[in-house]
Amino acid sequence: MSHPHSTDEKKNGASAPVESVQPNECEAETDDFKVVEVEGVSKTYCRNLRRSLWYGVQDIFRELTFQGSYSGSLRKEEFEAVQEVSFDMKRGECVALLGPNGAGKSSMLKMMNGILRPNQGSIRIRGRVSALIELGTGFNPVLSGRENVFINSSILGFSREETEEKFDEILEFSEIGEFIDSPVQSYSSGMKVRLGFAVASHLAPDLLLVDEVLAVGDLAFRLKCYDHLQKRVESGMSVIVVSHIVAMMPRFCTRAIVFDKGRVTFDGDIMEGIAEYQKILGIEKAKLKRINEDDFSNPDPLSSPETTGVEEPEIQPEVQVDHAKTLDQNGVESDTFSTGDPITLEIAIRSQRDLEQCKMVISLDSASFGIVSTMVSARKEFLFPLGSVSRKGLNVFRLHLKKVPLVDGGYSFNISIYGDGKLSLLEQRHALGAFKILNTNDRRKALKGILTINHSWENCNDREES
Amino acid sequence: MKPVPETVYSPASPLRDPIALLRKILRENWERRELCSQLFWRNIKTQYRQTMLGILWVFLPAIISALIWIFLHSFRVIRFSDAGEISQTAYILHVLTGMFLWQSFVEGYSAPIAAFQQNRNMMGKINFPREMIILVAICEVLFNAAVRCLILIPFVLFLTSGEGISAKTALFPVVFSALIFSGVTVGLLLVPLGALYLDVGKVLTMITPVWMIMTPIIYPTPTSFPANLLVYCNLASPTLITARDYLLGQAPQHEGICWLYVTLLVPLFLLAVVLYRISIPILLERSGNQ
Numbered sequence: 075m076s077h078p079h080s081t082d083e084k085k086n087g088a089s090a091p092v093e094s095v096q097p098n099e100c101e102a103e104t105d106d107f108k109v110v111e112v113e114g115v116s117k118t119y120c121r122n123l124r125r126s127l128w129y130g131v132q133d134i135f136r137e138l139t140f141q142g143s144y145s146g147s148l149r150k151e152e153f154e155a156v157q158e159v160s161f162d163m164k165r166g167e168c169v170a171l172l173g174p175n176g177a178g179k180s181s182m183l184k185m186m187n188g189i190l191r192p193n194q195g196s197i198r199i200r201g202r203v204s205a206l207i208e209l210g211t212g213f214n215p216v217l218s219g220r221e222n223v224f225i226n227s228s229i230l231g232f233s234r235e236e237t238e239e240k241f242d243e244i245l246e247f248s249e250i251g252e253f254i255d256s257p258v259q260s261y262s263s264g265m266k267v268r269l270g271f272a273v274a275s276h277l278a279p280d281l282l283l284v285d286e287v288l289a290v291g292d293l294a295f296r297l298k299c300y301d302h303l304q305k306r307v308e309s310g311m312s313v314i315v316v317s318h319i320v321a322m323m324p325r326f327c328t329r330a331i332v333f334d335k336g337r338v339t340f341d342g343d344i345m346e347g348i349a350e351y352q353k354i355l356g357i358e359k360a361k362l363k364r365i366n367e368d369d370f371s372n373p374d375p376l377s378s379p380e381t382t383g384v385e386e387p388e389i390q391p392e393v394q395v396d397h398a399k400t401l402d403q404n405g406v407e408s409d410t411f412s413t414g415d416p417i418t419l420e421i422a423i424r425s426q427r428d429l430e431q432c433k434m435v436i437s438l439d440s441a442s443f444g445i446v447s448t449m450v451s452a453r454k455e456f457l458f459p460l461g462s463v464s465r466k467g468l469n470v471f472r473l474h475l476k477k478v479p480l481v482d483g484g485y486s487f488n489i490s491i492y493g494d495g496k497l498s499l500l501e502q503r504h505a506l507g508a509f510k511i512l513n514t515n516d517r518r519k520a521l522k523g524i525l526t527i528n529h530s531w532e533n534c535n536d537r538e539e540s
Numbered sequence: 541m542k543p544v545p546e547t548v549y550s551p552a553s554p555l556r557d558p559i560a561l562l563r564k565i566l567r568e569n570w571e572r573r574e575l576c577s578q579l580f581w582r583n584i585k586t587q588y589r590q591t592m593l594g595i596l597w598v599f600l601p602a603i604i605s606a607l608i609w610i611f612l613h614s615f616r617v618i619r620f621s622d623a624g625e626i627s628q629t630a631y632i633l634h635v636l637t638g639m640f641l642w643q644s645f646v647e648g649y650s651a652p653i654a655a656f657q658q659n660r661n662m663m664g665k666i667n668f669p670r671e672m673i674i675l676v677a678i679c680e681v682l683f684n685a686a687v688r689c690l691i692l693i694p695f696v697l698f699l700t701s702g703e704g705i706s707a708k709t710a711l712f713p714v715v716f717s718a719l720i721f722s723g724v725t726v727g728l729l730l731v732p733l734g735a736l737y738l739d740v741g742k743v744l745t746m747i748t749p750v751w752m753i754m755t756p757i758i759y760p761t762p763t764s765f766p767a768n769l770l771v772y773c774n775l776a777s778p779t780l781i782t783a784r785d786y787l788l789g790q791a792p793q794h795e796g797i798c799w800l801y802v803t804l805l806v807p808l809f810l811l812a813v814v815l816y817r818i819s820i821p822i823l824l825e826r827s828g829n830q
Binding site for chain 2: 119120126127129130131133134137138140142143144184185186187188189190191192193194195196197198199200201202203205207208211212214216217221224225228229230231234280
């Protein structure tokens with residue numbers, strides 16, 4: 075899909091390219107003023123470096139012959155990192171782009187920043203854009219912090235006068251102190267990052283793009299950065315944040331756009347978005363675990379059937395989890411619950427032979443916090459037999475969790491099955507039965523953290539008086 | 541009320557209106573001219589901060605090369621039968637001037653690819669006019685050329701006692717700048733291919749000494765066929781020879797072809813700038829530094 079407008083064009087902008095659309099000054103003042111409009115954007119990359127370089131030569135030739143970016147069908151070894159993504163953003167909105175690694179978030183951000191060009195669709199940005207992508211880009215190690223502040227801010231679009239005006243603020247925020255006149259090569263990595271953030275964050279664009287830079291520095295500085303960002307959002311700046319540290323997102327983001335395999339799978343409320351992201355993360359984790367196990371089970375690649383050419387029979391483990399799913403209080407399959415709901419985990423196990431005295435250990439896992447709780451069947455004196463698949467088919471068990479006190483987020487289960495004996499691990503699977511907790515009807519339950527603890531309050535002063 | 545700037549990024553070709561594209565490139569770079577001076581002074585400061593000889597490196601390689609050739613000539617290891625005998629003073633002026641001009645030309649054609657490689661990471665993170673790094677590189681080459689002139693011109697005046705000064709001497713800076721810009725244009729045209737394939741940089745390193753031998757720097761300008769093809773088929777020769785003739789007050793032998801090259805240089809340079817601009821997103825995407 076080719077957009078009718080000419081590419082990378084801009085008017086009245088300070089740093090980036092622009093378009094021939096006249097600015098609408100009245101519209102700019104309304105609440106519905108759209109700062110970003112993304113329509114059907116796709117971006118392709120090539121897996122093979124040599125082929126990618128050759129495609130690069132071809133693409134330059136296409137540009138020279140007035141054909142624009144390549145937007146035809148995928149060429150050999152190409153894949154779509156971003157696929158037909160569409161969304162828009164109003165002035166003053168703060169949106170979190172969430173998704174596992176390789177989902178297409180950073181590519182999207184780079185296209186919005188004008189670094190990369192889309193292969194399909196169009197991105198329309200109204201206002202000045204700044205990006206916090208890699209802090210301290212352009213810092214020269216032999217120059218002093220002071221010299222680097224002026225150069226860095228100039229690269230980011232500040233004039234010398236603007237920098238001089240903000241210099242004290244930048245210095246104070248960075249906490250560099252007297253080291254400002256020392257060469258940057260004598261700074262610790264934390265100092266460099268602080269100075270980089272201080273310079274870049276004191277810009278005043280209409281749209282700020284933040285890519286993973288909030289994960290750097292010590293905790294105190296990170297909190298300071300979050301506070302600063304929150305203030306900028308409150309002052310009406312539109313912000314797009316890409317980060318894997320989702321716990322802090324609800325503090326300043328109201329909306330989440332979740333990417334998975336290049337597509338937008340969710341666009342809406344931040345808490346729902348985080349839950350969706352954590353669910354995807356749980357599934358990804360399970361896949362990764364499975365791949366690693368497969369690699370481990372065949373450590374010598376030279377003896378694999380692919381290299382020896384000898385077809386070997388597929389070895390099945392004795393016991394396998396066939397599937398696991400979550401059920402609601404009516405026994406109906408569901409992957410969305412509210413805080414305090416009962417949740418039942420149904421596990422189907424396939425066994426190659428009859429086994430006695432088996433045990434199960436199930437951990438409840440949060441994608442961002444880790445293991446929340448572990449349930450051991452033996453501690454409840456629940457030892458069970460497993461019938462062979464030829465005789466009995468699947469063995470189905472249910473684990474009932476009463477009044478689950480989890481708050482909004484994505485969760486899954488890690489399941490281990492043991493035979494008769496302490497070290498007889500028969501099967502281990504991660505991130506099965508992924509589900510999310512969402513309190514859409516009662517926002518009071520959507521608290522920070524991971525659990526709501528049953529508690530009560532008491533005023534001791536009243537007791538003393540009585 | 542300040543109007544809101546609007547940007548549209550799409551796959552459509554920016555070359556549909558090349559004049560508008562050129563105007564946009566010029567406007568953006570003009571608006572950010574302060575950045576050019578900031579980056580220029582940053583590079584000048586940092587270039588020599590960690591050296592012992594400092595700015596001497598601007599002219600030391602040319603002087604050492606020239607001294608070697610002067611030494612060889614003075615001991616008659618090399619002789620130029622075509623042009624007859626050349627006095628030692630004339631040869632010193634010929635080689636030293638030629639070496640200084642050649643060094644600036646080489647810096648000119650290697651600057652764009654080097655500037656792209658050095659700034660690729662920054663360009664992959666921050667959106668600023670991409671031509672700025674080329675402008676900064678040109679300013680550095682011109683700065684080095686000016687420093688060399690500060691050494692060369694008094695030396696020439698001393699050896700010639702100012703006899704060669706004429707109205708045409710005033711054209712020396714123009715033709716010298718044209719020589720540098722011809723190098724920059726070649727380098728800029730090679731950036732798209734050079735950024736994708738490292739072979740280009742290796743080939744440039746390989747051909748530079750050969751190219752120097754094929755340019756009348758250490759020997760007098762050939763006048764007879766086929767040796768004079770070295771002048772006509774060599775991009776660097778006409779401007780280098782003419783600049784040297786202007787500076788040394790000699791009768792310019794290839795003035796016509798030199799000015800023809802200078803005239804052709806303007807559209808060629810603009811074409812190189814446009815090619816560079818449209819290639820950058822592709823290069824940033826493909827050359828491994830995003």
